[in-house]
Amino acid sequence: xxxxxxxxxxxxxxxxxxxxxxxxxxxxxxxxxxxxxxxxxxxxxxxxxxxxxxxxxxxxxxxxxxxxxxxxxxxxxxxxxxxxxxxxxxxxxxxxxxxxxxxxxxxxxxxxxxxxxxxxxxxxxxxxxxxxxxxxxxxxxxxxxxxxxxxxxxxxxxxxxxxxxxxxxxxxxxxxxxxxxxxxxxxxxxxxxxxxxxxxxxxxxxxxxxxxxxxxxxxxxxxxxxxxxxxxxxxxxxxxxxxxxxxxxxxxxxxxxxxxxxxxxxxxxxxxxxxxxxxxxxxxxxxxxxxxxxxxxxxxxxxxxxxxxxxxxxxxxxxxxxxxxxxxxxxxxxxxxxxxxxxxxxxxxxxxxxxx
Amino acid sequence: xxxxxxxxxxxxxxxxxxxxxxxxxxxxxxxxxxxxxxxxxxxxxxxxxxxxxxxxxxxxxxxxxxxxxxxxxxxxxxxxxxxxxxxxxxxxxxxxxxxxxxxxxxxxxxxxxxxxxxxxxxxxxxxxxxxxxxxxxxxxxxxxxxxxxxxxxxxxxxxxxxxxxxxxxxxxxxxxxxxxxxxxxxxxxxxxxxxxxxxxxxxxxxxxxxxxxxxxxxxxxxxxxxxxxxxxxxxxxxxxxxxxxxxxxxxxxxxxxxxxxxxxxxxxxxxxxxxxxxxxxxxxxxxxxxxxxxxxxxxxxxxxxxxxxxxxxxxxxxxxxxxxxxxxxxxxxxxxxxxxxxxxxxxxxxxxxxxxxxxxxxxxxxxxxxxxxxxxxxxxxxxxxxxxxxxxxxxxxxxxxxxxxxxxxxxxxxxxxxxxxxxxxxxxxxxxxxxxxxxxxxxxxxxxxxxxxxxxxxxxxxxxxxxxxxxxxxxxxxxxxxxxxxxxxxxxxxxxxxxxxxxxxxxxxxxxxxxxxxxxxxxxxxxxxxxxxxxxxxxxxxxxxxxxxxxxxxxxxxxxxx
Numbered sequence: 057x058x059x060x061x062x063x064x065x066x067x068x069x070x071x072x073x074x075x076x077x078x079x080x081x082x083x084x085x086x087x088x089x090x091x092x093x094x095x096x097x098x099x100x101x102x103x104x105x106x107x108x109x110x111x112x113x114x115x116x117x118x119x120x121x122x123x124x125x126x127x128x129x130x131x132x133x134x135x136x137x138x139x140x141x142x143x144x145x146x147x148x149x150x151x152x153x154x155x156x157x158x159x160x161x162x163x164x165x166x167x168x169x170x171x172x173x174x175x176x177x178x179x180x181x182x183x184x185x186x187x188x189x190x191x192x193x194x195x196x197x198x199x200x201x202x203x204x205x206x207x208x209x210x211x212x213x214x215x216x217x218x219x220x221x222x223x224x225x226x227x228x229x230x231x232x233x234x235x236x237x238x239x240x241x242x243x244x245x246x247x248x249x250x251x252x253x254x255x256x257x258x259x260x261x262x263x264x265x266x267x268x269x270x271x272x273x274x275x276x277x278x279x280x281x282x283x284x285x286x287x288x289x290x291x292x293x294x295x296x297x298x299x300x301x302x303x304x305x306x307x308x309x310x311x312x313x314x315x316x317x318x319x320x321x322x323x324x325x326x327x328x329x330x331x332x333x334x335x336x337x338x339x340x341x342x343x344x345x346x347x348x349x350x351x352x353x354x355x356x357x358x359x360x361x362x363x364x365x366x367x368x369x370x371x372x373x374x375x376x377x378x379x380x381x382x383x384x385x386x387x388x389x390x391x392x393x394x395x396x397x398x399x400x401x402x403x404x405x406x407x408x409x410x411x412x
Numbered sequence: 413x414x415x416x417x418x419x420x421x422x423x424x425x426x427x428x429x430x431x432x433x434x435x436x437x438x439x440x441x442x443x444x445x446x447x448x449x450x451x452x453x454x455x456x457x458x459x460x461x462x463x464x465x466x467x468x469x470x471x472x473x474x475x476x477x478x479x480x481x482x483x484x485x486x487x488x489x490x491x492x493x494x495x496x497x498x499x500x501x502x503x504x505x506x507x508x509x510x511x512x513x514x515x516x517x518x519x520x521x522x523x524x525x526x527x528x529x530x531x532x533x534x535x536x537x538x539x540x541x542x543x544x545x546x547x548x549x550x551x552x553x554x555x556x557x558x559x560x561x562x563x564x565x566x567x568x569x570x571x572x573x574x575x576x577x578x579x580x581x582x583x584x585x586x587x588x589x590x591x592x593x594x595x596x597x598x599x600x601x602x603x604x605x606x607x608x609x610x611x612x613x614x615x616x617x618x619x620x621x622x623x624x625x626x627x628x629x630x631x632x633x634x635x636x637x638x639x640x641x642x643x644x645x646x647x648x649x650x651x652x653x654x655x656x657x658x659x660x661x662x663x664x665x666x667x668x669x670x671x672x673x674x675x676x677x678x679x680x681x682x683x684x685x686x687x688x689x690x691x692x693x694x695x696x697x698x699x700x701x702x703x704x705x706x707x708x709x710x711x712x713x714x715x716x717x718x719x720x721x722x723x724x725x726x727x728x729x730x731x732x733x734x735x736x737x738x739x740x741x742x743x744x745x746x747x748x749x750x751x752x753x754x755x756x757x758x759x760x761x762x763x764x765x766x767x768x769x770x771x772x773x774x775x776x777x778x779x780x781x782x783x784x785x786x787x788x789x790x791x792x793x794x795x796x797x798x799x800x801x802x803x804x805x806x807x808x809x810x811x812x813x814x815x816x817x818x819x820x821x822x823x824x825x826x827x828x829x830x831x832x833x834x835x836x837x838x839x840x841x842x843x844x845x846x847x848x849x850x851x852x853x854x855x856x857x858x859x860x861x862x863x864x865x866x867x868x869x870x871x872x873x874x875x876x877x878x879x880x881x882x883x884x885x886x887x888x889x890x891x892x893x894x895x896x897x898x899x900x901x902x903x904x905x906x907x908x909x910x911x912x913x914x915x916x917x918x919x920x921x922x923x924x925x926x927x928x929x930x931x932x933x934x935x936x937x938x939x940x941x942x943x944x945x946x947x948x949x950x951x952x953x954x955x956x957x958x959x960x961x962x963x964x965x966x967x968x969x970x971x972x973x974x
């Protein structure tokens with residue numbers, strides 16, 4: 057049985073459908089991100105899980121018990137969850153220790169137990185020295201850690217995070233991603249994490265649910281999501297990519313002035329009529345001379361039309377011979393080609409993800 | 413609907429909504445209802461309206477009230493606008509003194525001002541008349557406060573601070589650049605002020621004009637002290653006469669309808685004027701403001717400011733203090749005339765006044781606490797959308813703003829003198845009437861305070877397992893504390909001096925100082941009246957000082973803007 061399950065959940069505000077038929081199941085101890093652009097319905101979904109909003113359609117279950125439905129919902133305070141808010145929502149009238157102790161006091165733990173747990177969690181998030189400070193006296197990163205400690209110390213059944221890093225500067229954000237994952241590895245709390253930052257989702261998550269216009273487009277482990285995006289939106293939102301459109305003619309797929317044999321693709325039986333693929337820039341290799349033919353690859357001639365040196369790598373834009381199509385290619389720093397130079401593009405059809 | 417899923421605090425919200433309806437809607441509904449009710453049988457009738465408007469005397473009172481309101485509002489413009497301009501835009505010296513005197517005017521109950529003006533300009537014996545006679549050797553002085561002009565002057569003295577506050581806030585938001593633009597085109601100070609500055613403040617002044625007008629027609633205390641002896645009929649004094657034994661509540665209710673109607677209409681108009689910000693350059697960032705250099709005219713300006721504030725504050729305060737500490741006020745300022753007997757008599761010796769002093773502050777405090785608690789709860793319910801039709805609730809909470817105190821009192825009388833709920837004769841009817849009357853002040857303040865709190869702070873409590881009530885107690889409450897202390901005082905202060913609703917609802921045993929002051933006014937013992945007034949002023953000053961400490965210097969003058 058899954059820990060948390062959303063069944064065909066929709067949420068409408070007036071005429072606007074913020075969340076549209078979302079289904080998602082989390083195993084106990086799993087860390088799932090809701091990733092998508094602003095306005096895609098991810099925060100609304102999270103607030104429905106928390107119980108701050110009621111679904112218009114569909115149900116939410118925890119441990120098999122229905123906790124939300126259009127007719128009635130368990131109030132947030134009875135869900136044994138905790139949440140980290142975009143604004144952190146650290147109570148300014150309480151010290152760090154009082155903030156962290158709050159959830160434990162609500163749960164009527166003994167004074168000694170509260171003290172012990174607060175001390176432990178403040179050690180874990182490295183705030184022990186600041187326990188008697190007020191939030192106004194803390195930096196953004198420290199406030200963030202108070203919010204984390206306060207949410208984790210109660211050992212909730214489900215932990216919810218709503219863009220918790222969006223108010224931090226870039227360096228701190230990167231550090232906190234690993235911190236969040238480290239805490240998850242330590243406490244194994246079932247977690248739903250809302251973010252619009254794909255790197256955050258990749259670092260922290262077991263699985264990522266990509267959302268667009270109220271719908272979940274794809275739920276997958278980070279690597280699979282990157283390698284095998286199912287839709288044009290997912291392919292474009294996670295990392296950079298090239299879109300190739302072609303049509304199946306007999307035993308090959310015909311693209312813009314080049315063709316690839318059907319047999320080379322991973323799932324040839326599925327190929328019919330018009331097809332579209334996503335091909336990552338680093339899955340294309342450039343050569344001065346035609347490379348040796350191989351079973352796995354195919355080679356097409358082209359010309360460099362644009363280039364940029366970014367230090368860690370080269371960004372090239374290459375146009376296959378006679379084609380309108382422009383392909384982005386990432387190359388290592390020593391692979392230097394001049395503008396307008398004729399090159400050979402080596403593609404691996406197995407790396408091409410077919411899009412719905 | 414599953415029981416476990418139900419947020420139990422919903423019952424509390426419903427209870428509070430019911431309380432709000434009981435306080436505001438019930439008296440109003442009963443007021444309207446009883447205006448159509450036959451006094452003895454309770455049957456539907458229009459006789460009350462016939463009785464209320466069938467006599468010329470009653471219609472004349474209505475006309476007199478409207479004329480009085482217009483005259484008062486006009487005098488408020490003459491008093492308030494130059495003072496606001498001088499304090500806000502010029503290099504006039506002594507601004508602090510003028511500001512303090514206006515605050516003093518705010519603090520002084522208008523009926524105490526009326527008492528003071530009787531001492532100042534009563535025919536023959538008034539200080540001003542005696543001074544005139546002493547200077548000219550004439551046999552009689554020219555001043556008589558018991559006239560329409562006297563009435564207008566006294567009411568205007570205690571309404572012009574609204575004009576001052578409204579105009580000053582508008583002036584404070586106009587950048588000097590706009591005035592300088594006119595100056596660079598060749599306009600002088602006078603021309604710039606008349607053509608640029610004042611027109612920009614016009615909507616604020618119109619709004620204040622309406623407030624002053626409404627204050628004047630709804631006022632009871634000053635007319636009771638000056639118009640009744642002067643035989644000038646006004647709406648409010650006529651209403652009061654309907655209540656003389658045996659009370660004709662139904663006729664009074666019918667007679668109160670136009671007052672209610674005019675007030676509601678003008679208030680709506682005033683809100684529209686304030687809302688029309690497009691016309692006024694009311695952008696928060698006014699740019700740099702430079703003071704207009706008046707040259708030697710600045711002394712003339714100061715003289716005018718001191719003249720106005722002398723009428724409203726300095727002279728009345730002096731004569732009230734003199735009378736409160738005098739054996740006989742007519743014997744003037746001499747050491748052998750000084751005594752503490754009046755104060756001692758009021759506070760210690762006489763049981764009625766001793767009780768009234770206690771009642772005044774207990775009722776005031778209780779109604780401030782109730783109003784604030786209810787207002788906060790309603791504001792919270794509306795903000796967090798805990799019940800449907802939240803916006804309607806917010807209108808109901810603000811509604812008493814447009815109900816003149818005297819009309820509200822008649823509504824309370826109509827609603828709570830007969831079963832099922834008999835409150836008349838108890839302290840509760842006064843406390844609840846004060847609560848209702850000043851609920852809008854509390855509501856506007858609660859609303860502003862709540863808006864400043866991020867709802868996520870509460871969500872955080874709830875997701876960690878605390879209910880809404882715990883969130884209110886542990887997080888929202890402590891964060892609101894400071895702002896609400898100010899709001900508490902803003903209700904407490906007017907509640908301690910409220911006369912117009914108290915006069916209809918008190919009984920022996922529940923007198924407050926304001927009622928006592930009015931009750932004793934026909935005995936002509938002005939030392940005694942001044943002593944009562946002084947106690948009220950001292951109490952208010954203490955509260956205001958507490959407000960300064962808690963919230964800052966401007967808290968009292970800001971309330972009208974809320």
